[in-house]
Amino acid sequence: MSHLLVGLTGGIGSGKTQVSDLFAALGVSVIDADILARELVAPGMPALKAIRQKFGDAVLDNNGELNRRQLRERVFSDPEQKAWLDNLLHPLIRHELIKQAREAPSEYAILAVPLLVENQLNKLTDRTLVIDVEPQRQLERVVSRDRVSEQQVRNIISHQASREDRLAVADDVIDNNGEISQLAPQVQKLHEKYLKLAKINLKA
Numbered sequence: 586m587s588h589l590l591v592g593l594t595g596g597i598g599s600g601k602t603q604v605s606d607l608f609a610a611l612g613v614s615v616i617d618a619d620i621l622a623r624e625l626v627a628p629g630m631p632a633l634k635a636i637r638q639k640f641g642d643a644v645l646d647n648n649g650e651l652n653r654r655q656l657r658e659r660v661f662s663d664p665e666q667k668a669w670l671d672n673l674l675h676p677l678i679r680h681e682l683i684k685q686a687r688e689a690p691s692e693y694a695i696l697a698v699p700l701l702v703e704n705q706l707n708k709l710t711d712r713t714l715v716i717d718v719e720p721q722r723q724l725e726r727v728v729s730r731d732r733v734s735e736q737q738v739r740n741i742i743s744h745q746a747s748r749e750d751r752l753a754v755a756d757d758v759i760d761n762n763g764e765i766s767q768l769a770p771q772v773q774k775l776h777e778k779y780l781k782l783a784k785i786n787l788k789a
């Protein structure tokens with residue numbers, strides 16, 4: 586059972602996957618909110634049944650899987666339906682995140698949540714670790730990774746928390762403006778710090 590929960594967040598393309606992989610390589614349990622959210626709406630899950638009842642078969646693919654894009658489009662311009670969906674999924678995600686984090690075998694666990702700040706999930710964690718990157722670098726990395734236009738990325742960034750808002754709630758920050766090789770030493774340092782903090786929590 587883990588004794589410390591660290592919320593890891595950052596804007597699109599900030600390096601969350603890179604950093605999560607480094608923590609995982611050190612033997613730390615990483616719980617990924619995106620994966621978990623997808624599992625909750627897999628075929629056969631109660632949440633998918635509720636979504637189908639509300640939105641009809643149009644939001645399902647031929648194989649019965651949720652067509653996330655369709656659903657996003659349906660709720661994008663309709664705040665009431667968006668609120669309904671959030672009310673259904675957010676408590677489920679929250680519950681599952683906490684459960685998996687508690688059950689994690691490592692001394693501390695990382696909760697990787699892209700919208701940690703936006704959805705106030707930082708209230709569930711002991712600490713918030715923000716991966717910080719300058720907007721211009723962030724833009725360039727996402728454009729080259731996803732082969733999308735700068736405008737599309739700007740649009741996504743504008744719907745996320747600002748760099749300042751994120752940094753304002755950070756307990757720890759990883760600077761990802763440099764080379765990828767500069768991430769591992771920062772992760773190692775934080776790992777040692779989190780192990781110490783987990784020990785203190787264990788005794789408390």
Ligand code: ATP
Binds near residue numbers: 596600726727761762
């Ligand atoms: P998303 O929010 O879209 O899930 P993410 O925060 O997980 O993204 P990554 O996928 O880890 O971000 O990184 C975004 C892209 O930038 C990837 O292609 C990654 O290889 C690259 N990248 C990350 N860090 C660096 C760096 N320091 N230098 C160069 N490229 C980097």
